[in-house]
Amino acid sequence: DAEITQSPRHKITETGRQVTLACHQTWNHNNMFWYRQDLGHGLRLIHYSYGVHDTNKGEVSDGYSVSRSNTEDLPLTLESAASSQTSVYFCASSESTDTQYFGPGTRLTVL
Amino acid sequence: EDQVTQSPEALRLQEGESSSLNCSYTVSGLRGLFWYRQDPGKGPEFLFTLYSAGEEKEKERLKATLTKKESFLHITAPKPEDSATYLCAVQNYGGSQGNLIFGKGTKLSVKP
Numbered sequence: 001d002a003e004i005t006q007s008p009r010h011k012i013t014e015t016g017r018q019v020t021l022a023c024h025q026t027w028n029h030n031n032m033f034w035y036r037q038d039l040g041h042g043l044r045l046i047h048y049s050y051g052v053h054d055t056n057k058g059e060v061s062d063g064y065s066v067s068r069s070n071t072e073d074l075p076l077t078l079e080s081a082a083s084s085q086t087s088v089y090f091c092a093s094s095e096s097t098d099t100q101y102f103g104p105g106t107r108l109t110v111l
Numbered sequence: 112e113d114q115v116t117q118s119p120e121a122l123r124l125q126e127g128e129s130s131s132l133n134c135s136y137t138v139s140g141l142r143g144l145f146w147y148r149q150d151p152g153k154g155p156e157f158l159f160t161l162y163s164a165g166e167e168k169e170k171e172r173l174k175a176t177l178t179k180k181e182s183f184l185h186i187t188a189p190k191p192e193d194s195a196t197y198l199c200a201v202q203n204y205g206g207s208q209g210n211l212i213f214g215k216g217t218k219l220s221v222k223p
Contacts, residue, residue, distance in 0.1 A: 042215040090154050097142060100211060102154035
């Protein structure tokens, strides 16, 4: 069955370190998205991609970057981790404007 | 500015006690309204998409309805396994292709 996976599921890092969160989907969807979820804020869009080599900034993109070298993967990089980036991160994918399907999430703690 | 507001923030029901969750939205042009269910420690799970006022969709004990300003998720005779956070999101024509704007969710607890 097609699916979307994220790794690692849990990560603890220190302030200032570079961190990369992986997202892999096997639906062959063109669109991929990264969100963060925090208490009191709901899901907020960080970055998104509509296809290979396409990337766009979302609502809360400062301090994050993505790159899309193939259809299946959209890694999210925190260039220099900050305590404010402690959150749960979700990856999602969709075909065009259709339903977005979410991964299981990565819980990131920045100490 | 596009906005989604869900109410109540939390809802406690007894098993079998029917109720409704509300999702009010302000959007420049609605392409679609989505309902998701999220269990603790997991990603959102898709439930329904509604596209036009008057549309209704059902799945087991859940029924979603849509008007021009809000959507309701009706839960009939809920069971403890319906306990979860329910998320509402809208997609507009004016925004970027496929992007969703989420509400903060309603946390539903169903006691046996």
